Each structure stands twice: as structure tokens, then as C-alpha cells.
Amino acid sequence: MWRAGSQTWYKLHHLSKAGKLCVPAINVNDSVTKQKFDNLYCCRESILDSLKKTADIMFGGKQVVVCGYGEVGKGCSAALKAMGSVVYVTEIDPICALQACMDGFRLTKLGDVVRQVDMVITCTGNKNVVVREHMDLMKNGCVVCNMGRSNTEIDVSSLRTPELVWQHVRAQVDHIIWPDGRRIVLLAEGRVLNLSSSTVPIYVLSITATTQALALIELFNAPEGRYKQDVYLLPKKLDEYVASLHLHTFDAHLTELTDEQAKYMGLSKNGPFKPSYYR
Numbered sequence: 001m002w003r004a005g006s007q008t009w010y011k012l013h014h015l016s017k018a019g020k021l022c023v024p025a026i027n028v029n030d031s032v033t034k035q036k037f038d039n040l041y042c043c044r045e046s047i048l049d050s051l052k053k054t055a056d057i058m059f060g061g062k063q064v065v066v067c068g069y070g071e072v073g074k075g076c077s078a079a080l081k082a083m084g085s086v087v088y089v090t091e092i093d094p095i096c097a098l099q100a101c102m103d104g105f106r107l108t109k110l111g112d113v114v115r116q117v118d119m120v121i122t123c124t125g126n127k128n129v130v131v132r133e134h135m136d137l138m139k140n141g142c143v144v145c146n147m148g149r150s151n152t153e154i155d156v157s158s159l160r161t162p163e164l165v166w167q168h169v170r171a172q173v174d175h176i177i178w179p180d181g182r183r184i185v186l187l188a189e190g191r192v193l194n195l196s197s198s199t200v201p202i203y204v205l206s207i208t209a210t211t212q213a214l215a216l217i218e219l220f221n222a223p224e225g226r227y228k229q230d231v232y233l234l235p236k237k238l239d240e241y242v243a244s245l246h247l248h249t250f251d252a253h254l255t256e257l258t259d260e261q262a263k264y265m266g267l268s269k270n271g272p273f274k275p276s277y278y279r
């Protein structure tokens with residue numbers, strides 16, 4: 001069972017392709033319940049809390065660039081837009097880029113807006129998305145933080161040079177001061193901001209932990225030969241089960257398919273209700 005970002009998925013598949021994966025693996029990160037709650041909804045809530053606690057920033061009218069419009073980026077962008085920030089998005093994938101456009105965000109390149117924005121947030125799972133050349137151009141007081149992969153997205157090591165002064169302001173907040181007096185506000189030294197300075201709601205943890213537990217039980221109980229030394233998704237039925245276990249907290253009531261409807265749709269009345277690729 002594997003709970004990690006999509007970049008880890010590539011590594012697992014690489015191992016599998018090379019015949020080096022010793023056991024079956026379930027990629028829990030890509031199960032819908034994990035992605036939507038841990039990545040999207042959790043980040044949508046915790047980005048604001050994290051920024052308030054660390055930078056004590058007012059969001060209305062601030063210009064923000066969110067790098068990466070996957071689940072984490074979508075959550076962060078939605079939260080900041082709702083607070084009245086002007087949000088720019090950067091993407092490499094045309095599909096996510098188009099989604100950003102349809103959601104009303106300005107798709108741009110970091111280099112094109114980096115001089116004007118008040119905040120830069122990385123959410124890509126990639127490395128060196130914000131590099132020294134970008135930070136050299138940022139305006140005084142620009143807040144730089146990461147909600148994606150720890151330690152890799154912002155090239156923090158490039159800031160540890162003799163001409164830049166580091167001023168530790170409080171926990172998770174450093175000011176990096178350029179020789180002309182201009183400073184950027186670096187949060188959590190480029191580590192994952194919300195994990196460093198906010199809390200993860202117990203509800204989200206419950207969903208993620210249930211997904212993980214069910215994946216382990218599935219692997220343990222699976223008959224010999226069902227899973228080979230390869231990477232699998234959590235069966236859709238189990239993903240749906242995780243969601244259904246959490247519905248009661250909203251006093252939510254599911255509609256049941258009639259026999260006629262189930263037959264018409266070609267579905268079992270107990271699910272799965274969607275194909276495995278459905279997001």
C-alpha cells in the first residue's frame with residue numbers, strides 16, 4: 001500500500017516495469033477519496049489557516065500565483081479566490097491548465113508575474129519550480145511557500161549565500177534580505193506549509209486512514225494470484241465504501257437504484273457505481 005504524491009507513483013511503476021517491485025502495491029494516493037479529501041479539500045481549508053498563522057496576511061486584493069493546478073493547487077486557488085485574492089496559476093499540463101482557465105484563473109508563466117505578486121505558492125510535486133532567478137525579481141515582502149512536495153519545489157539552498165541575510169522572525173517564518181534592503185518572507189523554509197504550521201482536520205485523517213486500512217485488508221485477504229508484483233488502484237467499490245462510511249456525519253441520505261434503473265445502467269445495486277478511472 002502506498003500513500004504519497006503522484007511522483008512516487010511514477011517511481012513505483014518504474015520499479016514494477018524494471019521487475020524490481022517485490023510485493024503487490026496499492027497506490028492509495030490516487031484513490032478518489034484520498035485525493036479529494038487529503039489533497040483538495042484539506043488544502044483548501046488549511047492554506048488560509050497556515051498563511052494567517054505564519055505571515056498574518058490579509059488576503060483581499062492580494063496577487064497570488066499558485067504553481068500547479070492539480071488537487072492541491074485547485075484547493076489553494078479556490079480558497080484564495082474566495083477570500084478576494086487575485087489568483088494566477090501556472091501549469092505544464094494543458095488539461096489542468098484548461099481547467100484553471102475554466103475555473104476563472106489567469107494561466108501564466110511564473111516569470112511573467114513574479115515581479116508583481118504578493119505571494120507564491122508551489123503545489124506541483126516537482127523540483128526547482130521557484131529558483132533564485134525568480135526570487136531575485138520578487139517585490140519587497142513577497143511571501144514564498146510550498147504546499148506540495150517537501151523541500152524540493154523552492155530552491156532554498158540558493159538563498160544560503162553570503163550576500164543574503166537570513167532573519168528568523170518566528171517559528172516557520174524567515175525574512176531573506178537582499179543587499180538593497182528588499183526582503184522576501186519564506187515560510188517553513190520551503191517544507192510543506194500546512195503540515196508545518198496548521199492542523200489536519202480529524203475528518204480528513206479519518207478518510208485517509210480508512211482508505212489505507214482498507215487497502216491493507218484488501219491485499220491481506222486477496223486470494224492467491226489476484227495481485228501480482230505490480231501497482232494497483234484501490235478497487236472502486238472500496239473507495240465508494242470509504243465515502244459511504246463518512247456520509248452519516250452530514251446526515252446525508254443516499255438514493256438507492258431501483259431494480260429497473262440498475263438494469264438500465266448495467267450496475268449492481270451495491271456498486272461500484274462508476275468505472276475505476278472515474279474521478
Ligand SMILES: NC(=O)c1ccc[n+]([C@@H]2O[C@H](COP(=O)([O-])OP(=O)(O)OC[C@H]3O[C@@H](n4cnc5c(N)ncnc54)[C@H](O)[C@@H]3O)[C@@H](O)[C@H]2O)c1
Pocket residue numbers: 004005006035038039042043067068069070071072073090091092093096123124125126129147148149150192193194195
Ligand atoms: N500540503 C498537503 O497537505 C498535501 C496533501 C496532499 C498532497 N500533497 C503534495 O502536493 C503535491 C501535489 O499533489 P497533487 O495531488 O496536487 O498532485 P497532482 O499531480 O494532481 O498536481 C500537480 C500538478 O502540478 C503540475 N506541475 C508539475 N510540474 C510543474 C511545473 N514545473 N510548473 C507548473 N505546474 C507543474 C502537474 O501538471 C500537475 O497538474 C504532491 O507532492 C503531494 O505529495 C500535499
